[in-house]
Structure formats: structure tokens, C-alpha cells
Amino acid sequence: MYVEKEIAQANLSVPESLTSALAELLNPKHETKPALDALLLPEGRATIRAKAGTKGASTKVSSFEKPELKEAIVELEGESAYPRPNGEDYFARKWGDFTDVEVLKKSRELGQYVLLYGVPGTGKTAMVEAAFPDDLYTILGSGDTEVADLVGGYVQTPSGNFEWVDGVLTRAASEGKVLLIDEIGLIDPKVMSIVYGLMDGRRELVVTANPERGTVKAKEGFYVVGATNPNVAGVRLSEALLSRFTVQAEMTTDWSLAKKLGVPASAVVASQNLSKKMESGEVSWSPQFRELLAFRDIAKSFGTKFAIQNLLASAPELDRPVASDVFGRVFGEIMLPAKI
Ligand SMILES: Nc1ncnc2c1ncn2[C@@H]1O[C@H](COP(=O)(O)OP(=O)(O)OP(=O)(O)O)[C@@H](O)[C@H]1O
Numbered sequence: 001m002y003v004e005k006e007i008a009q010a011n012l013s014v015p016e017s018l019t020s021a022l023a024e025l026l027n028p029k030h031e032t033k034p035a036l037d038a039l040l041l042p043e044g045r046a047t048i049r050a051k052a053g054t055k056g057a058s059t060k061v062s063s064f065e066k067p068e069l070k071e072a073i074v075e076l077e078g079e080s081a082y083p084r085p086n087g088e089d090y091f092a093r094k095w096g097d098f099t100d101v102e103v104l105k106k107s108r109e110l111g112q113y114v115l116l117y118g119v120p121g122t123g124k125t126a127m128v129e130a131a132f133p134d135d136l137y138t139i140l141g142s143g144d145t146e147v148a149d150l151v152g153g154y155v156q157t158p159s160g161n162f163e164w165v166d167g168v169l170t171r172a173a174s175e176g177k178v179l180l181i182d183e184i185g186l187i188d189p190k191v192m193s194i195v196y197g198l199m200d201g202r203r204e205l206v207v208t209a210n211p212e213r214g215t216v217k218a219k220e221g222f223y224v225v226g227a228t229n230p231n232v233a234g235v236r237l238s239e240a241l242l243s244r245f246t247v248q249a250e251m252t253t254d255w256s257l258a259k260k261l262g263v264p265a266s267a268v269v270a271s272q273n274l275s276k277k278m279e280s281g282e283v284s285w286s287p288q289f290r291e292l293l294a295f296r297d298i299a300k301s302f303g304t305k306f307a308i309q310n311l312l313a314s315a316p317e318l319d320r321p322v323a324s325d326v327f328g329r330v331f332g333e334i335m336l337p338a339k340i
């Protein structure tokens with residue numbers, strides 16, 4: 001849990017003016033402390049881990065008003081649904097007194113950058129796509145991501161000449177769009193340092209590889225969201241980068257939403273049970289949102305027992321006995337990992 005440690009250690013200085021700005025943003029009643037406390041959900045579904053001010057020049061608080069949820073088009077038993085670019089709906093989740101999508105949009109207005117972290121398949125990417133469906137660029141980070149992937153580089157044209165092509169960060173900055181840096185923790189911290197100037201008061205990017213491109217000033221609207229799974233080997237985030245993400249939350253599986261979306265209640269109960277065992281260190285795995293949705297679909301076609309055995313077969317080998325026991329108890333029948 002290298003990132004968790006780093007996050008905990010990050011020495012975040014919080015200019016009071018900006019703390020109250022965020023509090024005001026997230027609490028229309030101007031109750032500073034309760035507003036921040038409200039973001040700590042008792043269920044632990046989304047937890048603000050750290051906050052700090054940025055020197056963001058675009059921070060506008062005084063004109064802030066609670067925006068209308070114009071985009072909400074579907075209601076699923078009280079859930080707001082936002083269409084994602086792939087046509088699927090994202091059902092907003094609660095984050096303090098707001099929906100997660102609202103918090104993302106408002107944080108963009110304030111120039112407070114959001115970092116989402118959590119185990120795979122909990123909806124990090126889906127949430128950002130739902131919040132910014134029309135002006136979002138995404139880069140999937142890895143250990144091989146280079147500065148050129150972000151800033152740009154020269155590519156050879158059919159005529160043999162070399163032409164400069166902006167990278168995704170340069171495009172997002174010059175067009176005032178949102179950049180989701182997915183799996184940000186896998187990118188070499190030295191590479192990530194290229195975003196520092198854009199994410200602080202300077203709001204500019206110096207393109208050293210192409211002096212003609214010069215210094216790119218971030219257009220209004222430019223915004224960065226980071227997402228990472230802290231448990232993956234090799235994840236590293238520098239303190240300088242962490243301190244620029246002033247709103248941080250862990251995304252976990254929303255069990256009640258899983259049920260509302262048609263995941264059999266017993267499968268949810270068994271998964272919650274395993275999740276508790278994971279927290280206490282008894283197992284290293286428990287089914288998350290993505291697996292539960294797949295469970296739902298597989299159960300529809302092949303039957304519930306098939307889906308359980310399939311899920312157990314996808315558990316890490318060491319955890320299979322405990323997982324089989326938990327599912328067996330909940331479903332009242334011996335369950336074993338699928339074998340053919
Ligand atoms: N709130 C939600 N409403 C509807 N579908 C959701 C929601 N959250 C997650 N999903 C679905 O769950 C699946 C996993 O979501 P997503 O890919 O966003 O997870 P992730 O946290 O980005 O995972 P990874 O760490 O592997 O990148 C997707 O199929 C997505 O559509």
C-alpha cells in the first residue's frame with residue numbers, strides 16, 4: 001500500500017482561504033466544519049483522504065451556486081443516471097451531500113483536482129466519463145508512458161518530413177478540456193512532473209521539445225483527474241503530485257447500487273462478507289462492482305450456481321477455499337470453483 005502511505009504522509013499545507021472555499025463549495029449553508037465532515041461517509045463508500053489548497057488562478061468561489069442536474073435523464077429508484085460515451089448509464093453515487101458527478105463538476109469549476117483511487121472495477125473511469133462526456137481526453141498510464149505521450153512529439157509524414165503533433169495533455173490544456181490520467185500511479189513520477197506547471201498557479205506548459213510550440217497556456221476549463229489502483233505493484237506518486245490533487249477519495253463497491261442493478265442479493269451479501277475478510281487481511285480478494293455485474297449477466301444465461309463457481313474460479317488460488325466457504329454458506333450448498 002505504497003500510495004496509501006504516501007497519501008498519509010503527504011504534508012499538505014492548507015491555506016485557510018482555500019479550505020473555506022472548498023467547504024463553501026461543498027456546503028451551500030456555509031457550515032465549514034460540518035461540510036467537510038459530511039464528506040466522510042460512515043459506510044466508507046467514498047472518503048476524502050486529504051485536502052490542500054492550490055494556487056489555482058482560476059479558483060472562483062464567490063459566484064458559486066449549486067448547479068442544477070440538467071444532465072440527469074433517468075431515475076433508477078432515486079438514482080441519477082448519466083450517459084457515458086459508450087452508451088451505458090452511470091448511476092451517480094453519494095459523496096457527502098452531493099452526487100459524485102456533481103462533486104467532480106464543481107471541483108473543476110474551482111480548480112481543485114480530484115484523485116480517485118481504489119481496487120479495480122469500482123467505477124473510477126466510469127464516473128469521470130459520466131461527469132465529462134463531451135470534453136474528456138483519457139490517457140491510460142503505464143510504466144512505458146513517456147513525456148512525449150503527454151506533451152507531443154514529431155511524427156514522420158508520408159512525404160518523409162517530420163511534423164509536430166500535440167500530445168493529449170497539450171491538447172487538453174490548449175482546448176480547455178478535461179484529461180483523465182488513468183492508472184496515474186504507474187507512470188514514472190519524473191514523467192508526471194511535466195504536469196506540475198499546469199496544475200498550479202502557473203497554469204502553463206513549457207514545450208521544450210518544440211520551441212515553436214513554446215509555452216502553452218491552459219485555456220479556461222482545463223482540468224485533470226487522476227485515477228489509480230494503489231494495490232498494484234509499482235504504483236508510485238510523488239508528494240509534489242499528490243499535493244496538487246486536493247480532493248481525494250477512495251472508490252469502493254456500492255453494494256446497494258449493485259442490488260438495484262440486478263445483482264442477486266445473496267451474491268452481494270457473500271461479496272460483502274468477503275470484503276470484510278479482505279479488510280481484516282484474511283483474504284486478498286473479494287468480488288467488486290465489475291465482477292458483480294458480470295456475475296449478474298452470467299447467472300442470467302448459465303444459472304446462479306454456474307456463476308458462483310465461475311466467480312470462485314476467478315479468485316486467487318489461495319483465497320478460493322475461504323471464498324468457496326462463504327458462498328457455500330450464503331447459498332446453503334457446497335460451492336466449488338469451476339472445473340472442466
Ligand atoms: N455507478 C455505476 N453505475 C453504473 N455502472 C457502473 C458504476 N460504477 C461502475 N460501473 C460499471 O462497473 C464496471 C467497472 O467500472 P470502471 O471500469 O469505471 O472501474 P474502474 O474503477 O475504472 O476499474 P479499473 O481500476 O480496472 O480501471 C464498468 O462496466 C462500469 O460500467
Ligand SMILES: [Mg+2]
Pocket residue numbers: 124125126182227
Ligand atoms: Mg479504470
